[in-house]
Amino acid sequence: MTEQDRPKHVADENAVEDRENQAPAEDAAATTALDTAGGAMQPSAVPVSAQSGTVPGGPETLVRRIFTGSGMVSVLAVLLALILGGLLIASTDKQVGTTAGYLFARPSDFFSAVWTAATRSYVALFQGSVFNTRGSSVAVQFAPLMETLTIATPLITAGLGVGLAFRAGLFNIGAQGQIIMAGILAAWVGFALHLPLGLHLLLALVAGIVGGAVWGGLVGLLKARTGAHEVILTIMFNYIALYFLRYLLNTPAFQRPGESNPISPILDPTAVYPQIFGTQYRLHLGFVLAIAATVFVWWLLNRSTVGFEFRAVGANPKAALTAGINVPRATVLVMAIAGALAGMSGVAQVAGTEKVLTDGVAATYGFDAITVALLGRSTPWGTFAAGLLFGAFRAGAVQMQIQTGTPIDIVLVVQSLIVLFIAAPPLVRALFGLNPRKKKAATAGMSKKAATTGGAA
């Protein structure tokens, strides 16, 4: 493990560069609340490096990312969460309960029952999300994978939105509301206007993106103008959007004629995403757009001036202000772009997966997007991968519930545990016995503050 002696090495030789590398590169999310929550706190009360989850190190290459602590911790965190989830499944299993009765007489029965209960669910989860070994043809065998990609689509785009805001130091809990507003506009364009093929879909897409961008940008504007905390604003905006949608679905303009339930007319065929691999799968063009969005966000963050400003604001708003960056403008802009990305999820829902507008248009994608972004460490491709993983969980959970009776809620547990563990690398290391030696080594020649960094690394 090369990073074991890294902190000391780097801190001794090039502390400044160390700090520079850490702050913007890794956990913009972690630095977020430092400056946004209080607002009035004196600078450097808490070193950014003291935040958990930062990995000191040089420029990150892909290979490095995988094999350094960060990548390792991610894998271990997922593993740990799956183990705990398996234990939870086993704890409510009937067979486990029975064998626990004679645990001391024949412990092997008990442990095999625990193993069976947990693995049975996970095997079903895998079959429902990646590859169905019992399928009769190749098409059927790969159907779960297509379903995973379909569900991952809105997760990826909304996750990108949340992650982008994280990088600028903003906690965007509002993807849910942004998806809803986008869904409303895109759906309305889809069923109320009747336009030629191509133009219709394009307009629906633009309408949705604009809807999300406005809803997100409004939060940015309020924050920039009044200093209101974006967490509260976005939570409130979620509810406002939801009730607005419910209201609309009861008006003649949105409710399907002759229908008493709050449901909109079906979108015109000209306004829906074409299905990529034929009509047998639900996978639609939205997934391709999600890939494009990932590339766009990567470019924006890593190659554009605006993205640099975002990251600078996220790392230290005061320093950014001093450096001449227009912080309020960056706040509004990043929230608008985040909203636009979440808006793409809304479009994917109404124009791709659902083809109608209901009050469940956003499902829980907006909230899942937060965990997706956290798991992806707010990097575009990390978010993409996390979106795929959680999409697989979602898709597989349905099959798991049908086959083994394990409730879908287990996915929520596993998801949240993953994020919790990833956010606290020292805990994961401690649980896997990777921590103690390093902590001693780090403490040896450094101050206590730096020791925390070493422990976190």
Add this chain to the structure above:
Amino acid sequence: MSTTATSPVPGKPQPGKPQPDTQGATEKAPVLSAKPVTWKVPVLLTVLGVVAFIFFGVMGPNQTAKFGISSSGDFFQLPAIEVPAFLGGIILSVLMLGLAAYALYLKTRNEPSPGWVPVVFIVLFVAAFLIWVVGGARTPSISLAGLIAGSVTLAVPLVFGSLSGVLCERVGVVNIAIEGQLLGGAFTAAMVATLTKSPFIGLLAAAVAGAVVSMVLAVFSIKYLVNQIIVGVVLNVLVSGLTGFLFSTVMQADKARFNSPGRLPIIDIPVLSSIPVIGPILFKQSVVGYLMYIAVIVVWIGLFKTKWGLRVRAVGEHPQAADTMGIKVNATRFWNVTLGGAVAGIGGSFFTLVAIDSFTKEISGGRGFIALAALIFGRWNPIGAFFAALLFGFADNLQSIVTIIGTPVPSQFMAMLPYLVTVLAVAGLVGRSRPPAASGIPYVKG
């Protein structure tokens, strides 16, 4: 109440770059002078006053709104209040405009409006709104006593939740996990009360469950220095998943054995409970209801009148100074957050031991977030949070009553109201709300 003066905040627009704005007046808001008085309050009050004048006054309904005060079982009967809706709307909205003019006048003299101005304005606005809603209904008559009593009942979990938030944020830990604490409390209360056949033990268990959720928050945010908002958000998901999972696997399988907790009795204090309006609110509550009043008072006295409270607030405002004075910052934070969780857990038991006597998935229904809003609306003060929670409970209750009496306002907009009000509040209607300075910032010694 504090003043509306805003200190220059990082993140405010710079003076050199006035941005285009359609609302002419707010353009001058962010001036980085020594002690600027913002346009926010006067402008907002004026806009709301004009809206009230047009909708509640000029376009007000012509019926007479009738508000019943006494219920049949009361000590003595008070006559119902009858207000001609049109006239009432005009008078109240003119008063509101008067207040707005006063705030504008103060602004021209560069003085901040005193704290009572927005408060009185809100009271007037709510009154005018009530008259307008009831006056426009099919049956223009509601029982004010019932409305208020119902509001208090609905506000109980909100009050507990926001008290939990106060306890956590005052010590410098942001508690987004209120929702999870409420839900955890609700689930555990139902489960334990059913298993032990005693709702009171269920109540205790709820407090423990809330505390456990809080301890996770405390451990991760204090020991592992994980961003507090992240932990909070994730904890909500975790508790939601855990309770949902156990509900589906355990509770639904055998409802009688695991999910029929029974209710906490309503304790009716004789004579006192027959006082009109306030009787049922103060003297006819469940144990949880009485605990709510006690908790508000105890937390307020504790925070502002005791040595403990001074230490807590010191840790929340300036942990380094507190540390220098020998206060154990992280230990104080840990125990305070735990205590907050216990309080929220008790609030959660309200759902399964008082409101209805069984647990269902997501029974807290986002009320933890409203509690969070109440906390901010109430400016991190237990009493303020209490009244803010009452206001939200009131809006919640009004929504259901209004649906019954049949008004032209869509119920969805009524449901939206608390959230809109919160947005206005955090955007600066009630002065600038300032969280404890160290809220959200982990403390690392050295």
